[in-house]
Amino acid sequence: MTVTVSLVLVFSLLVLALLRFKAVGVGAAIACALFGFYLADTDAADSINETVTALTDAISGIG
Template identity: 60%
Template structure:
């Protein structure tokens, strides 16, 4: 999927900014990262992938 790498980089940057500005603690950031890692191995991964693709397509359509 073409959009997965930019989303990963965007989410990583957002996480680093939240940690930098102390909006979230290190423990919470690790917990959310582990949740995403384990969620990717479940049947819900396809649904999440389709949802993110649909939202990205909708956002791309707004700019046209």
Template identity: 50%
Template sequence: MAITVSLVALFGLVLFFLLRSRTLSPGAAFAAAGFGFFLASTGAAEPINQFTAALVHAIPNL
């Protein structure tokens, strides 16, 4: 749970700066957020969470 919240905050911060620098249009940001929201409600959510957790656990071993 703590990893998920921190990743949401990180991606939100990146999205904010992309919007602020006008690298990303508001429409594209809305589409990306919508895609993430709907992806989380599919069967792909669990493998993505497992992959992210494995990646976070592997980083200290590099």
């Protein structure tokens, strides 16, 4: 059985945990979210997507 989890869900849970444990403030979390939103519109988005895909494929190949 294969379980697929969206990276958006994983990162949102990470941000929520950081906010909960006060490791990051609300302003910093919003700034990071906006940075990711605007980064997705740049030419770097394709390279980032390819790198993340390669890493997730490598991790899934281990197990």
